[in-house]
Amino acid sequence: MAFSSRRAFLKKAGIGTAAAVTLSSSGARAAGGLRGDEEKTATNIEDALAYPRTEWSMPGRYPGTVIETYDAAAVNDGVIDAVRAAAMLEKSMRALTGIEDLAQAWSRFVQPGDRIGLKVNPVAGKLLSTSPALVTAVIAQLEAAGIPRRDIMIWDRREFQLHEAGFTPEAFPGIRIRGTECKDAEGGFRDANGRLYSEDRIDRDWYYWADCEDSYDEETLPYMVNEGKHSYFSSIVTREIDKIINLPILKNAGSTVTLCMKNLAYGAVTNTGRLHKPLWAETCAQVPCFPPLRDKVVLNIVDGLVGCYHGGPGANPQFILPYHRLLVGSDPVAVDRIGLSIVEAMRIEKNVQEKPSPRARAFLDLAQHYQLGIADLNRIHHTRIDMS
Amino acid sequence: MKLLLPLVFLLHSCSLFAGGPLVTSRDLPGWIIGDPDFYNAKQLYGYINGGAELYLEYGFRTVTAQRCTKAENELQVDVYEMVSVDAAFGMFSILRGTCAGTLPGARWSCVRPEQVLFAHDRYLVSVVAYDRSRETRDAVTHVAKALLKRAGKKEYQPNELFRSGPLSPGLQSLRFLRGPLALQSALPEWSDRFKGIERFEMEYSRFGDGAAETEAAIIRFRSRRDAERFLLQSNMPAAMKAKGWFVAKDGASAMVKDGKTVYYLAGGRAEKLRPRIK
Numbered sequence: 001m002a003f004s005s006r007r008a009f010l011k012k013a014g015i016g017t018a019a020a021v022t023l024s025s026s027g028a029r030a031a032g033g034l035r036g037d038e039e040k041t042a043t044n045i046e047d048a049l050a051y052p053r054t055e056w057s058m059p060g061r062y063p064g065t066v067i068e069t070y071d072a073a074a075v076n077d078g079v080i081d082a083v084r085a086a087a088m089l090e091k092s093m094r095a096l097t098g099i100e101d102l103a104q105a106w107s108r109f110v111q112p113g114d115r116i117g118l119k120v121n122p123v124a125g126k127l128l129s130t131s132p133a134l135v136t137a138v139i140a141q142l143e144a145a146g147i148p149r150r151d152i153m154i155w156d157r158r159e160f161q162l163h164e165a166g167f168t169p170e171a172f173p174g175i176r177i178r179g180t181e182c183k184d185a186e187g188g189f190r191d192a193n194g195r196l197y198s199e200d201r202i203d204r205d206w207y208y209w210a211d212c213e214d215s216y217d218e219e220t221l222p223y224m225v226n227e228g229k230h231s232y233f234s235s236i237v238t239r240e241i242d243k244i245i246n247l248p249i250l251k252n253a254g255s256t257v258t259l260c261m262k263n264l265a266y267g268a269v270t271n272t273g274r275l276h277k278p279l280w281a282e283t284c285a286q287v288p289c290f291p292p293l294r295d296k297v298v299l300n301i302v303d304g305l306v307g308c309y310h311g312g313p314g315a316n317p318q319f320i321l322p323y324h325r326l327l328v329g330s331d332p333v334a335v336d337r338i339g340l341s342i343v344e345a346m347r348i349e350k351n352v353q354e355k356p357s358p359r360a361r362a363f364l365d366l367a368q369h370y371q372l373g374i375a376d377l378n379r380i381h382h383t384r385i386d387m388s
Numbered sequence: 389m390k391l392l393l394p395l396v397f398l399l400h401s402c403s404l405f406a407g408g409p410l411v412t413s414r415d416l417p418g419w420i421i422g423d424p425d426f427y428n429a430k431q432l433y434g435y436i437n438g439g440a441e442l443y444l445e446y447g448f449r450t451v452t453a454q455r456c457t458k459a460e461n462e463l464q465v466d467v468y469e470m471v472s473v474d475a476a477f478g479m480f481s482i483l484r485g486t487c488a489g490t491l492p493g494a495r496w497s498c499v500r501p502e503q504v505l506f507a508h509d510r511y512l513v514s515v516v517a518y519d520r521s522r523e524t525r526d527a528v529t530h531v532a533k534a535l536l537k538r539a540g541k542k543e544y545q546p547n548e549l550f551r552s553g554p555l556s557p558g559l560q561s562l563r564f565l566r567g568p569l570a571l572q573s574a575l576p577e578w579s580d581r582f583k584g585i586e587r588f589e590m591e592y593s594r595f596g597d598g599a600a601e602t603e604a605a606i607i608r609f610r611s612r613r614d615a616e617r618f619l620l621q622s623n624m625p626a627a628m629k630a631k632g633w634f635v636a637k638d639g640a641s642a643m644v645k646d647g648k649t650v651y652y653l654a655g656g657r658a659e660k661l662r663p664r665i666k
Contacts, residue, residue, distance in 0.1 A: 078520065123437050125464075126518060216430060223434035253438055254569060255576035266438065273433040276441050310573075311483055314439035317502045317516055318485035351594075357576035 041278050044209040048289035049370065056243075058294050059373035060330030061108055065381045066338045067092045067328045072388040075322035080305050084387075085326075086137035089301070091385055092328035093141070106145035109298040109330070110243055116147055117241035117296075118154045121248045121263050122165030128315035129165035130247045130303045132172075134326075138245060138301065139175065149174035155236050157181050157267050158223070180234040180270070181223060189222035198225045202270055206233035208287050214274035225270035232270045237292040244297040246332065250307030250323050252343050255353060256360035258313045259339045260300045260332035261367055264288045281363035288332070289370050300335045302327035309346035321346075333373025334380045337364050341377070410454045411465055415534040416527055422455040445567040446478050447471030449510075456527070462518035463528055467535065470510050474589075477544035478564040480507035482574045483514075491529075494536050495543050501525055504532035509540030547591055547606050554664040555604045558593025565590045581621045585614045600656035612647040619650065633662045 069088045074081055090102055097105040110116055118138060120130035139152055152175050154167050159179025162168075167177050180201045183189055190196055208231040216224050226232065237244065248263035265287035266272050275283045288294055304326055310319040323342065329335040344356045364375035374380055410424050425435075428450050432440035435451060443451075449469040456463050470476040480496050483505060487498035497506035502517045502525070515532045517524040549555040550562055565571055566589050571579055575592060582588065590607040609615040619627045619642060627634035627642035627650075635641040640654035641662060653661055 127516070217428075219427075220431045220434050223431075254442070254573040256572075258438065262438075276433070276438055310485070312439070314436045315516075316483055316485075316514075318483070318498070318500055318505070353575070354577045357572075357579065359572070359579060360576065 041282070042211040043279070043282060043286055044207075045282075045286045045289060045370075047209075048286065048291075048294075051291050051294075053371075054291075054295045056295050056298060058288065058297060058332060058371075059334065060298055062096060062330045064331055064334050064374035064379055065096065065329050065383075066331070066334050067095045067383050067385065068325055068338060069095075069328070069385045069387060070325045071386075072324050074305050074324045078306070078322070080131050080133045082133040082136065085131070085133050085305060086140065088326050088387060089134070089137045089141065089328075091387060092301075092326055095383055095385060096328055096330075102141060103145040106141055109245075110142065110145060110147055112146040112148075114147065114151065115240065115242045116142060116152050117236065117244045118152065119244055119246045119248075119263060119267060119297075120154055120156055120162070120165070120167065121258075121267070122156055122158070122161040122167065124249075124251070124313060124315035125161075125164055126166065127317060128249060128251060128306070128308060128312070128320055130249050131305055132166040134301070134303050134305065135167070135172075135247065138247070139172070150176075152176070153178055153236070153241060155179060155234075155241070157234070159183070178236060178240070180236060181225065196222055196225060198222065198270075201235050202226075202232040203235040203238040204232055206238050206290060206292055207231060208233075208269050208283070208290065210275060210279055210283075212274050212278050216273065220273070224273050227271065231272060231275065231287075233290065233292050234268055234270075237268050237296065242296065244293070246297050246300040248300075248302055250302050250304035250325075250327070250339055250343065251312040252309055252347065253313045254360075255344075255347070255357045256363070257336065257340045257343050259302055259336045261285065261288060261336055261363060261372075264293050264297065264332070268293055281366060284363040285366035285370060285372070288367070288372055294372065297332065298330060300327075300329055300332045302335055302339050304339070304342070307343075309343055309350060310352045331373040333364055333367045333375050335373075336367075337361065337375050337377060337380060338382055340364070410452050410467055411456055411531055411534070415531055416456055416458075419456050419458040419461075419527065422457070425453045427451045427453070442482070442569050442573060443468065443470075443479065445569045446475040447566075448475070456531070458523070458527075460519060461521055461524040461527070463524055463531065464514075464516045464518060465531060465535070466514045466516075468512040468514075470512060473507075473509060473542050473544050474564060475566070476507040476510050476512045478566050478570065479512045480505065481563040482565075482570060483512075491532055491536060493533075497532075497536075499529065499532075502528075504528055506532065506536060507544065508536060509542045511539045513539065549606065549665060550591060550593065550604075554661050555593065558595040558602070558604050561595055562591060562593045565592060581618055583617075583621055585609070585617055588614065588618075594655075596656055598656075602653070602655040602657040602661070604661070605650075605652040607650045607652065609648045609650070615644060615648050615650055619644075622652075632666070635662075 069092045071084050071088055074084045093105040097108050099105040122129040155178045157180050159182040162177050181198045213229050246260050248259045261284040265284045304323040307323045308319045327335050347353045368375040411421050413421050427435040429448050452467045454465045484498050489499040491497035491506055494506040494508055504515045506513050513535050515528045517528045550559050587610045592605040594603050596602045616628050619625050624636050624642050633641050633643045643651040
């Protein structure tokens with residue numbers, strides 16, 4: 001899935017690299033209610049939208065389709081049953097594709113020769129990260145579909161967080177474990193010349209520009225890589241992998257969720273600290289509009305074996321519980337919409353909130369506006385499978 | 389020298405929350421006490437990523453994180469130093485959840501098998517067991533008690549109405565919310581009422597069951613204009629000029645004091661409570 005460099009495309013398309021535009025009025029309406037009547041911060045979203053779509057562009061092979069697989073015995077006393085988790089994944093893949101042969105079902109998304117990136121979410125440590133058990137099952141099924149281990153990478157922004165969450169070379173022999181932000185063996189972020197190692201893992205040809213910025217101190221910069229108004233894409237997504245299988249964990253962020261879209265948007269670019277407050281929803285919807293994500297994410301598997309309903313995105317154990325389920329689909333927006341309903345229902349059941357909050361889905365409405373998927377519940381084909 | 393020794397001891401004790409080690413080997417004999425990591429407000433994104441915003445909105449100074457291990461046993465200690473007692477309690481009130489008990493000596497604490505969480509003075513302290521062994525869970529409680537002794541003396545004092553007045557049935561579920569993110573996190577159904585209002589502080593509680601369920605809030609705005617906006621967006625604009633309580637058609641009621649503080653009551657017991665709040 002090669003594409004020409006961003007610079008080459010923009011030159012051909014006559015789009016200025018500094019083309020800073022405000023949200024279109026319809027986009028602003030889609031995000032309506034999120035930030036009141038404030039003027040929206042300008043971004044380079046129009047650059048992203050100018051790229052022609054491909055056969056792999058979001059929402060992928062099965063727009064608006066979500067498979068929810070549930071098994072009440074998937075988690076016992078806080079421990080994930082790896083065999084049951086693998087069976088749930090198998091069932092989900094067959095249901096999503098309508099293909100009984102598992103290897104053929106996977107081949108709807110990946111083929112031998114593809115370099116596959118498994119985008120996990122390890123930011124909340126051991127207690128609330130994508131489970132190694134589920135990732136092990138994904139890898140086994142990929143191998144059965146003809147993908148060699150050497151072509152599989154587990155990745156995220158922070159390499160050391162991957163290790164802390166259990167994604168180590170020892171646990172996943174033959175699989176590359178890689179993060180944009182990385183340290184050397186001594187725990188340092190910089191080489192002998194003071195240069196961040198991470199700078200070699202970003203692609204300055206691809207960036208999300210937004211008219212807001214923050215400054216970081218020496219301690220924080222290694223986690224952000226750069227300051228200014230540009231958030232550069234990781235070269236992991238632009239150069240090192242051809243297809244992405246997105247593996248977020250089912251958890252809340254305030255009254256909304258941090259699932260497929262957030263896992264991609266905030267996990268694939270640098271300098272995200274500046275984006276949280278003024279542009280959270282826009283970032284979640286706009287960063288995945290850029291081809292390195294839009295045209296590479298072929299499958300989304302939300303790890304809802306264990307998740308949380310409050311206190312997220314960090315790990316607050318009082319709100320962590322087994323949801324006993326997986327959500328699977330090629331359409332990240334539809335998957336997120338179903339995930340949001342599940343988390344909202346739990347928040348209501350646990351008296352954290354009284355009713356669903358329209359603002360919580362603003363980023364999904366915006367993503368639908370950008371044609372990344374379907375956010376409208378009435379248009380989502382949601383299949384529930386109970387394997388208990 | 390006689391004077392110096394107590395001074396050294398005092399400095400050592402104080403250093404716990406001023407950059408020194410959080411948990412000492414004396415607190416957990418036989419455990420390996422990890423070096424503490426410190427994160428200030430600028431660095432918080434590096435530690436908890438998107439979770440940082442809420443702490444920053446309340447007013448955050450620093451967090452000290454420490455991992456303690458003993459063979460397969462593991463626990464995590466996080467001490468958040470907030471800007472005020474109010475801010476520490478505010479975060480606690482959002483994160484409290486359902487508790488199995490409290491820590492002796494800490495009014496605002498929550499004990500569960502896997503975690504102890506408490507707010508004391510300017511500190512929000514979380515001690516989490518990373519495994520399910522009895523030894524780690526006992527260690528969690530032990531560490532929490534040790535930290536509590538060194539966490540200062542002040543406790544959050546709610547408004548008198550909640551503390552010992554007619555709203556005291558809501559004390560156990562009291563939340564202190566400061567700013568839009570806290571509202572989004574803990575009371576999203578009220579977000580529209582606060583649209584366009586960035587700075588406010590609210591003590592809120594929902595208590596009672598069934599028909600007796602009652603909502604009570606005391607909201608302090610920065611300006612009269614914000615109070616007016618809140619009442620307008622709550623469909624009670626007339627409350628601004630009312631003398632005493634204004635009762636809307638749906639039974640919700642509001643009373644304004646000093647032009648910037650709004651008292652709110654709704655639900656089953658509102659009618660009986662209103663005369664007792666003047």
